Amino acid sequence: MSLLQVDHLSKRFGxxxxxxxxxxxxxxxxxxxxIGPNGSGKTTIFNLITGFxxxxxxxxxxxxxxxxxxxxxxxxxxxxxxxxxxxxxFPRLTALENLLVPVRRSGLRALFSGAGWSDERSKAMEMxxxxxxxxxxxxxxxxxxxxxxxxxxxxxxxxxxPELVLLDEPAGGVNPALLERIADRLRxxxxxxxxxxxxxxxxxxxxxxxxxVIVVHRGRQIASGKPDAVRSDPAVLxxxxxx
Amino acid sequence: xxxxxxxxxxxxxxxxxxxxxTLVLPAISPESATTNMAVFTLMYVGLATAWNIMGGYTGxxxxxxxxxxxxxxxxxxxxxARLSIAGGYAPFLFVPVAGLLTGLMAxxxxxxxxxxxxxxxxxxxxxxxxxxxLLAENLTSLTGGGAGLGFPNPPWRGDFFNIPxxxxxxxxxxxGLAVSWSIRRSKFGLGLLAIRDDEDKALAVGVPARAFKLTxxxxxxxxxxxxxxVYGYYVTFIYPQFVVDPLIGxxxxxxxxxxxxxxxxxxxxxxxxxxxxxxxxxxNYGASRLYLVLYSAVFLLVILLMPRGIIPSVRDxxxxxxxxxxxxxxxxxx
Numbered sequence: 001m002s003l004l005q006v007d008h009l010s011k012r013f014g015x016x017x018x019x020x021x022x023x024x025x026x027x028x029x030x031x032x033x034x035i036g037p038n039g040s041g042k043t044t045i046f047n048l049i050t051g052f053x054x055x056x057x058x059x060x061x062x063x064x065x066x067x068x069x070x071x072x073x074x075x076x077x078x079x080x081x082x083x084x085x086x087x088x089x090f091p092r093l094t095a096l097e098n099l100l101v102p103v104r105r106s107g108l109r110a111l112f113s114g115a116g117w118s119d120e121r122s123k124a125m126e127m128x129x130x131x132x133x134x135x136x137x138x139x140x141x142x143x144x145x146x147x148x149x150x151x152x153x154x155x156x157x158x159x160x161x162p163e164l165v166l167l168d169e170p171a172g173g174v175n176p177a178l179l180e181r182i183a184d185r186l187r188x189x190x191x192x193x194x195x196x197x198x199x200x201x202x203x204x205x206x207x208x209x210x211x212x213v214i215v216v217h218r219g220r221q222i223a224s225g226k227p228d229a230v231r232s233d234p235a236v237l238x239x240x241x242x243x
Numbered sequence: 244x245x246x247x248x249x250x251x252x253x254x255x256x257x258x259x260x261x262x263x264x265t266l267v268l269p270a271i272s273p274e275s276a277t278t279n280m281a282v283f284t285l286m287y288v289g290l291a292t293a294w295n296i297m298g299g300y301t302g303x304x305x306x307x308x309x310x311x312x313x314x315x316x317x318x319x320x321x322x323x324a325r326l327s328i329a330g331g332y333a334p335f336l337f338v339p340v341a342g343l344l345t346g347l348m349a350x351x352x353x354x355x356x357x358x359x360x361x362x363x364x365x366x367x368x369x370x371x372x373x374x375x376x377l378l379a380e381n382l383t384s385l386t387g388g389g390a391g392l393g394f395p396n397p398p399w400r401g402d403f404f405n406i407p408x409x410x411x412x413x414x415x416x417x418x419g420l421a422v423s424w425s426i427r428r429s430k431f432g433l434g435l436l437a438i439r440d441d442e443d444k445a446l447a448v449g450v451p452a453r454a455f456k457l458t459x460x461x462x463x464x465x466x467x468x469x470x471x472x473v474y475g476y477y478v479t480f481i482y483p484q485f486v487v488d489p490l491i492g493x494x495x496x497x498x499x500x501x502x503x504x505x506x507x508x509x510x511x512x513x514x515x516x517x518x519x520x521x522x523x524x525x526x527n528y529g530a531s532r533l534y535l536v537l538y539s540a541v542f543l544l545v546i547l548l549m550p551r552g553i554i555p556s557v558r559d560x561x562x563x564x565x566x567x568x569x570x571x572x573x574x575x576x577x
Contacts, residue, residue, distance in 0.1 A: 050447065052443070052446075052447075072446035072447050073450060076447065076448060076449035077448075081448070082447055083449070086446040087442075088441055088447075090437050090440035090441060090444065092439070093436060093437065099434075100433055101427060101433055101437045101450060102450075103430070103448070112425075112430075114431050116431075128457050141440075160448070198447070
């Protein structure tokens, strides 16, 4: 049973077909890699799933419920979080406040009352400690290094406990030591029950971390399976190396 | 920890002192020239604080808030006329109704205006304000058009005339500050600040940006409408071009920028600096609108020297000094 099912998804930008009749199935509990050459439609697929852009055709179901047509906040409320290609945090909020922003299943009282924050603050501090950036809790987001922003963005998206997280290039622009820490934290979060779908160009990162890999090319899925099998798939080799 | 507690105690003491002084000001200096200046200063404290809830916290710059100010004034004027309420304290009881009506109108305006962002939002709010001004001028059977709309005459005379309005404006300014403070420390307020920083990112972490922005817009407009209604009763006769005046909208924006956009006390500071200065210029140089030159100069200086306003700039300066002090001591050590 798949957690996320994408059927016959299509998106055109003028004359450019970004996603073309794409069908994907993301199993629950795994770390799935979504790879493909530049311009193959990976980020567009993320944007379509999370409601940032409207699809032309197709259908998206999450936990067997239709979610297409929902806005990004409603998609997050259903349990799908995402990060962005370039780490996006709230620069004029502190690192701790960045983790307190996410809203999911909050009643009106919780939204407008200043009380009842202590639990959420403790949870946010735990998350910062888990990510090993608790020393910058009081620092403004804009003053953090790029690596710290990447971790903070991951922490923020995890705060409301989404079932599925879409990570757009988590290894992009990150040094090797931090890369290892990110991979380690993702494995831990996955072992606690979060399913991940990762767009990434760093192949060794994908092959070491992911249990399944889906390859898209020109907006369509061309291969899927275990990392080793995908690596030697002729269609994949052709997409990456061919004309 | 102790330092934080000391700071909070100091702030609480300062706040009580300022509030006490504000409460007894009419007893200390009852002359109508002084209390009139105080009424207008408190009016702008309230207006700037209310505007900041939308413009400062969400980053959506509305230049059309003068429309809500005028709407509130007309709403109270028409209510009093239709219900045949005589002058006195009774009209103040209808101020919340005027605010509520303004809030309802703002919900409708915001529903459409908040589909836009950035410069487009600014233009939509300006267009709304001028539309309202045109309506006030042309719906003569309702608003009196260019001939104006009269309020019942307040029965007070002499130096006492300004006092009820002073306390009404003080109550609204305190209400605005209390609302702003509670929003700033709530999850809703944090959501507004997140929208200001990066709206798409806020959406990605579940912040229902449209509902949050609309709520802030309506709260802000409701407060402005209530203040506008008290102003209408104070001046007893309102005209479209004076009560739906772009300069009122620009003044509140400038005060917030001067004091500190998105801060609790910035709008208060901006209003306390600029409004008495504006009135001083008006008293000394007549109704020459010379204050517009002052406003332009202040705006230029703020943009060039303190783009974040006085309070954030001073805060940054103190933080820098604190950070550099241990380093300097370490450097001086043998």
